[in-house]
Amino acid sequence: MPLLEIRGLEKQFGGIKALGGVDFHIDEGEIVSVIGPNGAGKTSFFNVISGMFPPDDGTIVFDGDNVAGHLPNEITKRGIARTFQNVRLFPNLTVLENVMVGQHCRTKQGIWGTIFQTKAQREEEQMIEDNAKEVLSFFGTRLAGYRHDQPAFVLSYANRRRLEIARAMATEPRLILLDEPTAGMNPKETVELTELIGKLRSDRGLTVVIIEHDMKVVKNVSDRVVVLDHGVKIAEGDYDTVSTNEDVIEAYLGRPHGEAGDDEESEYE
Amino acid sequence: MSLDPLTRRWGLIGGAIMAFTGAIGMLVSFDERILISPILSLGYLTLLLAPAIAGHMAARGKVSVLEEPEHDVAQGAQKGLVAGLIAGVFAVVFMLAVNPFDLSEFFPNINDRMFDMMTFDFGLGLGSVVLIVASALAGAAGGAIYGLDDEPREGVFRSAIWVILFSLFELVVSDVIEVDAIVDLIYARGGGLHIWSAIIIGALAWWLGVRYKGRRAELTQMAKDSEAGSRLRWSLIGVAALLVIVLPMLVGGIVNELLINVALFILMGLGLNIVVGLAGLLDLGYVAFFAVGAYGMAVLTSPLSPAFSPELNWWVALPVVMVLAAIAGVLVGTPVIRMRGDYLAIVTLGFGEIVRILILSDWLTPFLGGAQGITRIPGIPLGATSVSGTSPELFIYMTMLLVGVAAYISYRTQESRIGRAWAAMREDEDVAEAIGISTVQAKLLAFVTGAIIASFAGALFSAKVGTVFHNSFDVLVSIIILVVVIVGGMGSIRGVALGALILIGVLGGPKSQGLLGEFAEFKLLIYGAILVYMMLQRPEGLLPSVRRSRELHQEEAAQDAWLDKKGSFIEEPEASV
């Protein structure tokens, strides 16, 4: 049984069909890329899976349960984490706090423990901090040491992307949705991140869905590629099959400015 | 010499302030408070402060980040003189313009007393000249002060501030000293400092400032160091606690009464701080929870409660009141949970008013007493005695106990799992939800915690006063608590305490008087002005929390991090893995 199985997913925004009945599935341990020209509905796809918007129709079965229409925090708790296309950190919290917040749904100390400083509370607090540091160490020295206590808004763009992934990892997901993780990175950083995406699976045992415009990244990381256009899946398969598929080429070239590798994308958020 | 447009502008602003404060009767009213006997009243201080500030600002000119500001006394004084002159002329023109007409029908405060005051009792002809000269001199002084070097300028400010503080806090100081002979040495019989005592206080403030300058720098350095800093903080907390315990014993009933009001507002400020400062929910109807606490306690303890009167002991009733407040928190919180920030503000304001209107209505009069309120609420039984407002010396400790509890709760929650969730929610609600924080729970928890703390204040309030009436719970209270939190510093415990001390202690609360109690009519005017000023100049408050000041000064902080070698803002190539 696949880890995530989506059937007939539909979502409209004011008469515009962002998703027109998408079917999708991913097995445990797979890395799947979702590509498509600008406005194809990729980000809407993530938004609906992660519960930011309830779908108009369709089912999203994660680990055997239909989570369509659940609140985002419940979906995260079940084990789907995500990052955002336009990096959305908590800019005024420190790097470490940003990751510690990610542990929220895996911890449980309430107001009483906090007020009375119970032993369980202190231990849990320590554990949250240790876990957060451990997650940050995944990025080597990039987010280590003195960076822990810096507010997130002083970070460089690439580091913000990394921190967002770290925050998603801190929620201890089984499935992680990465929305254009290499956008705005230089080639060297892109290569580095591509390796890390591989390590998400090999070291952390995560399943990864990734929206990406950089075809090199897509080629290097993905087991399978799904192509969306106008909210509909137009092709699916390994990178070579998809990249030679005529519908896909038409979808990309049919638009004068919608070349692959474009960073900007305006979608319904 | 051509007139610098900035000088002209500040001169006109200064003059407008002089005319405005005159026309609203502020100057005449403030004139009754003598600061330094017999030469300076609060009224004249206000009158001359306007051109002095105008002169100061004119001398400052345009502030440039790139250039070191010039410090030249003569130039500063010259610019200030011109600005002060313009201000004075403006004020005189205003007086001459309104003098021929009898405006008392519409503007009761534009009257002979105003003219007398603004012309220093010299009559309109000579007085106008005197006003212009005085204003020009004040402007020149303001400008010259700007021209001074850092050290003497700070000295002047420090001296002036301490002299003003000593004269404003006459009541507290004489209460603490108690010995009449010494009090008479400092203060004149009719109120205000003697000239010589003012000079001595000013000189002392200057001297102490210079003497301990190095020591202060040392302490600031120490505070940055984590180990010594935490020791320093604890010793400061110790000193503050000691002061809090000892001060009520030293001062008399009036000051204690005032301190109780301050403490009640600290308590409510701490509660609202959780809702607004930590969780970022702008609640303008916070007074509703205060009302639930006060009326809950009144109904449960007073023998005169109209419908239901169990006459419980205060301590027994307190948990019941807390539960009621928590329920109220959920009831108010749930409908507004999905609303965006500003709608939430106005809806909570609506809830606050609904509560007050319902209390007053005939409909609920059989339960809550309507306009008659509920009277004969007993005090807090403590051993054999009953502590109420008639013994403020004891009651203040009761209040402080609960302030301590609230401060402790705030302190603990801030740096905890819950505190982080609130902070995340305040920054970006959608993302907080997306990373697994139930914003519904987090918001309700904030509302409920805030409501319970407000109910403490309500329970204390009804025991203190012995009666509750609907008019103690109007929207003004909510807004004043908000002002306390904002002026002090959102998200900061000591900020709230400071805000309450300054605003409630000096200016007075919505129904209570502060040290400047005789000027109640201008209280809210000053509140409004302070609120606007703070929002424009220092939106993070006087003693902000770290997160808040980051939030409002991101650019500067980012620059600091960039300048700081360790925290290079742009990724260094060699840092790659």
Added chain:
Amino acid sequence: MSTEVAPEPVRSRRFKFNWVDGFLWFLRVAALIAIVVGVVGSIQQFADGEGPSAAAWRDLIVSSISTGSMYGLIALGYSMVYGVLGFINFAHGEVFMSGTMVGLISATMLFENGFWDSNPWISILVVLVVAMITSTLVAVAIERVAYRPLRGAPRLIPLITSIGVSFFVQYSFAGLFGVAIRNYPPAPSQLSGNVDILGIPIAGTRLLVIGVAVVSMIGLWYFVTQTKTGSAMRAVAEDKEIAGLMGIDVDKTIVTTFAVGGAMAGVAGLLWALLFRGVDFLTGFLPGIKAFTAAVLGGIGNMPGAMLGGVLLGLFEGVGPQLVLAGLGIPAVSQLKDAVAFAALVLVLIFRPTGLLGERLGSEDRV
């Protein structure tokens, strides 16, 4: 590729029901039941010959509509500022108050030299102009001093600022004019009688109020849709940055918005004087909040919505207590007028948060 295993609980649940929704539904249903029961009760009372007579009901409705149209004019200011700058200008009620207070001076002076009675129409026009100019100036001054430095600040900052401004203006007027309630001169005799419209007698002042409101609204509508300045306003409301790039002077347009909103509040100031006569420095507070409610009710940023919301709110608070609460057996319902207005706000935001005619917000305020 795709597996044929049908996963177990594949029910198409579009929306998971949680307890917050449950509570909101409970509130909705409870409100509806209360309203229905109340209305039925009132009709029953009416049929039994208790409660207000038919004529009293008619007067109530007419006076509610006239009060409501005054709210609508104030609401326009809230709505336009919210549309352009995205915050609740709490001080707008004070803009309205300043118009009535200064208008009072002109009215009293006209009254004292007899002009008020000899030339009532010109007098009212003079007072109208004075009130409009005052409110416009106050609105523009507030924008210049308090709001312009805050462009781009987090959105609660200007809201809090506006609360401060509101207090400052209120108590400045308290200082200038004193705290006593002052009365406008009685309405000219030509207006004190009733006018028959379609056989229904309507008090002259009420009719004048409604008429002035309608004319102002049409004028404003023309200004916003047909003039260049008006289209600049709409462009700035849509997107400040782009409008700036298109060569529109954004600051100037924002000032215009405040000025137009202020002028409308000034008109409302005159209407207040005609309806209630008494004014003091707190006059602006309640109408201000209610007008904001009206703006939300109609859909914030939506100008016809503001006017509709105003009239509806007037009806809710004027007729609502008598129609609904009295039917529920609550005594002295007129005391609860303001509570009903606030409850209406809460219910609107629960039932239809975007208002009746839909909100129109700038691109940065849409969620």
